[in-house]
Amino acid sequence: MLVVYDELYTEHLRGVAHPERPDRVVAVAERLGAAGLFGDRAPARDATDAELERVHPHAYLERVKRDVATVGSHAAGYLSTGDTVIDETSLAVARRAAGGTLAAMEAAVAGERAAFALVRPPGHHAEPARGMGFCIFGNAAVAARAFVATHGGRALVVDFDYHHGNGTQAAAGEGVSFVSTHAFPAYPGTGGPSEQHFAANGAIVNVPLPPHAYGTEPFVATWQRLLPDVAARVRPDLLVVSAGYDYASGDPVGDLGVAADPAARALGALIRETAQTYCNGRAVYCLEGGYDIPTLARAVEATLRAHDAGVETERADCAAIPARQRTLTDAVAAWVT
Numbered sequence: 001m002l003v004v005y006d007e008l009y010t011e012h013l014r015g016v017a018h019p020e021r022p023d024r025v026v027a028v029a030e031r032l033g034a035a036g037l038f039g040d041r042a043p044a045r046d047a048t049d050a051e052l053e054r055v056h057p058h059a060y061l062e063r064v065k066r067d068v069a070t071v072g073s074h075a076a077g078y079l080s081t082g083d084t085v086i087d088e089t090s091l092a093v094a095r096r097a098a099g100g101t102l103a104a105m106e107a108a109v110a111g112e113r114a115a116f117a118l119v120r121p122p123g124h125h126a127e128p129a130r131g132m133g134f135c136i137f138g139n140a141a142v143a144a145r146a147f148v149a150t151h152g153g154r155a156l157v158v159d160f161d162y163h164h165g166n167g168t169q170a171a172a173g174e175g176v177s178f179v180s181t182h183a184f185p186a187y188p189g190t191g192g193p194s195e196q197h198f199a200a201n202g203a204i205v206n207v208p209l210p211p212h213a214y215g216t217e218p219f220v221a222t223w224q225r226l227l228p229d230v231a232a233r234v235r236p237d238l239l240v241v242s243a244g245y246d247y248a249s250g251d252p253v254g255d256l257g258v259a260a261d262p263a264a265r266a267l268g269a270l271i272r273e274t275a276q277t278y279c280n281g282r283a284v285y286c287l288e289g290g291y292d293i294p295t296l297a298r299a300v301e302a303t304l305r306a307h308d309a310g311v312e313t314e315r316a317d318c319a320a321i322p323a324r325q326r327t328l329t330d331a332v333a334a335w336v337t
C-alpha cells in the first residue's frame with residue numbers, strides 16, 4: 001500500500017509527557033521499513049486555508065493560529081477550544097497532517113488503489129469550530145470534503161477507532177457519510193444508539209459498543225455485518241478510513257478487548273473488498289488513535305499486509321454479535337432493503 005509520511009509528524013509535543021506523542025509514528029515507520037513495506041511512498045503537503053475551510057470556519061483557523069502563537073516558546077499549552085495540548089509547532093504539523101491525508105487521497109483516487117496517511121495529530125474529534133481530544137483539524141473530514149468538492153460523488157468515512165468521531169460526524173452530509181463503532185459511554189460522550197441518520201447522501205450510522213471486553217470475534221463480525229450494508233445503500237466512490245487502533249487489548253487510553261493484528265487484518269480485507277466493489281479500489285486511511293506503541297506498529301503493518309496480499313475476508317460468526325448491537329445492525333439492514 002502507498003504510504004504518506006513526513007518527518008514533520010515527529011514534531012508537535014516532542015518532549016511533552018503525553019500519550020499522543022511523536023514516538024507513535026516513528027515506531028510505525030520503523031516497523032514498516034523493517035518489513036519492506038515503506039518503499040511505496042508519496043510526499044505529504046500542507047493543506048491550504050481554503051481546503052481546511054471546507055470543514056472549519058475561518059474564525060476557527062484564526063483562533064488556532066492565535067493559540068499557537070500565544071504558546072510561543074513555552075513548552076506547551078492548551079488549544080482554547082478544548083482538551084488538546086499544543087506547542088509552537090502544532091499549527092504547522094496539523095496543517096501537514098491534513099495535507100498528508102489529502103495527498104494520500106489524491107494518490108488513491110488517481111491510482112485507483114489504497115493509501116495510508118501515517119499522520120499525527122489525529123483528527124476525528126476536531127469539530128468544525130472546536131478542536132478537542134488531541135485533535136486540531138479533521139483530517140478525514142477534510143479529505144472526504146475535498147474529494148466531493150473536486151471529483152463529485154460520495155465519500156464514506158469508516159471509523160473503527162475506540163472513540164466516537166464526533167468531529168467527522170459533525171462534518172457529514174452533502175455527499176459525506178459516516179459509519180462508526182466506538183465505546184459508549186466513553187469519551188467524548190457522543191455516538192449513542194439514537195444518533196442515526198439514514199440518508200444515502202449523508203448517512204450517519206453509529207454502533208456503540210460496551211467500553212471494555214467486547215472481544216475480537218464480535219468486533220470483526222459487527223463490521224462484517226455493518227459495512228457491506230452501509231456501502232450498499234450509500235454506494236460510495238471513495239472510502240476514507242479513520243484508522244484508530246486504540247480498540248486493541250492493552251491500549252492505555254482505549255481497549256475494547258480486541259486482538260490488534262487479527263482485527264486489523266480482517267478489517268483491512270473487508271475494507272479492500274468494499275473499495276473494490278464500489279470505489280474501483282480507492283481507499284484512503286488516516287491514522288487516528290492507538291497508544292500502545294508496539295501494538296500500534298504491528299496493527300498498521302497488518303492493515304497494509306491485508307491490502308497488499310489481497311486475502312479474502314475470513315468470516316466471523318454473526319451469532320457473536322450481542323443483541324444490543326445486533327438491533328442496530330438489523331436497523332441498517334432494514335434501511336438497505
Ligand SMILES: [Zn+2]
Binds near residue numbers: 288
Ligand atoms: Zn481513539
